[in-house]
Amino acid sequence: MSQHPLPDNLHIDTLAVRLAVDRSQYGENSEALYLTSGFVQPSAEISARRFAGEEDGYTYGRTGNPTVSSFEMRLAALEGSEAAMATSSGMSSVMLMLFSLLKAGDHVLYSQSMFGSTIKLIGSEFARFGVASTMVSQTDLAAWKAAIRPNTKILFAETPTNPLTEVCDIVALADLAHNAGALLAVDNCFATPILQRPMGMGADIVMHSGTKYLDGQGRVMAGALCASEKMVVDKFWPVIRNAGMVLSPFNAWVVLKGLETLDIRMRAQSARAHALALWLEQHPRVARVYYPGLTSHPQHDLAMKQMSGMGGAVLSFDVKAPDPQTARTQAFHVLDSLRVLSLCTNLGDTKTLLTHPASTSHGKLSEDQRQAAGIGQGLIRVAVGLEHLDDLKGDLLRGLDTLG
C-alpha cells in the first residue's frame, strides 16, 4: 500500500533499511508495530468501499496490516519482484502457493532433495486432493525435462539444498517450465536475495522461510511468496484472506528489522562458512565436505555464477568411519563435545547451529532411502553464524580430535 515518498532509483541496500509504509503522525524512525486485529473505519461509506475492494485501506488483520505490508514491500524490493505476500511460516507459503495455483488433475514436478515437509505436503497431502507429482534428481536437467507432462503446472526447485548443498540451474529450469507452459517456483531460503535473485533468472515465484536468514537471529516463524503484482492480487490474496495463514504483525516487525542487516550478515556468515569448509576439508577425521564454495563441489562453477560468487552459510561434512554404526557414534561424539555451538534444528541464526540429519530431518527414511539420498550416519550439518572463526574451529576440534 502507500509508502514513504522515497526518490526513485535508490539502491537495494538503501531500500532494505528505508522502504516501508508511511510513518504515523508521531514520526517514529523505527517502523511502527501495529499490534491490532481490527482497524477503525473513518465512515460507513469508506468502509463499504474498502470491503468491496474499491479503495485501499486496512480493515481486519486477516486481510492486511501495515507492519506486514512494510515487510512485503521490503522483501519484494530485495528479490526484485513486483510484489510479495507474507505468511505465517515457510511451509504455509508453500501451502498458499499450491492451494492458489493448482486444482485436481494438475501435476507438480519437483526435486527429490527438497525440504522434507515440502515433499510431504506435495507428495502426500496434495495427492489426497488429486494433484499428481513427480520427484526428480536435483541436478539432472534431462530428468526434469523427461518428467514434464501436459498437465504439469509448476516446477518447484530449492537451491542450494539441505543438507548436501546441491545446486540446480535456475535459468535452465525456467526455460524448461516456460516451454511447457508451466511456472517455475524457487525456494530461496538458503541463498537469500543477497546471493541469488531467481526472479531475474526467469523464476515466476520465489518462496521464503522467513524463519531462517530473513529474521537472522532465530526468533520468529515467518514465510513469504514473491511474484508479479497480478499473481499476488489475483491468486494469493483471495486465498489467504479466507484461508488465514497470515503473518502476525509482531513477527512481521521482527523480520522487517532483520532485512536491514541481511546483506552484511549473509556476507559475513558466508565468508566464515567458506573458511570453515576449507579447514574441515584438511582435517584427517573428515571424509568429505559439502559446500558450494569449494572447488571440490560438483556444481561449483554453476554455484559461483548463480550465487554472486559466494557459497552461502550452510555446509555439511562426513566424519570418517568404516561402517554406518561407527559413523553414527563418531558424529554423536562430535556433537556431544560442543560447548559453544548449539545442537539445534533451524538455520540462518547468528549462532552456529549443528544437526545430525540422519536422526532428525531425515530420520523417518529407511536406511536404503537415506543411502540413496546421500545422507550418511556420519553426516553433520553446520549452519554457520557469526562467532569468531577460531572459536568455531576450536569447538569442532573438541570432538574431532578425540574421536576413538
Ligand SMILES: *Cc1c(COP(=O)(O)O)cnc(C)c1O
Ligand atoms: C525451514 C525451511 C522451510 C520451511 O520453513 P518454516 O518457516 O520452518 O515453515 C522450507 N524450505 C527450506 C529450505 C527451509 O530451510
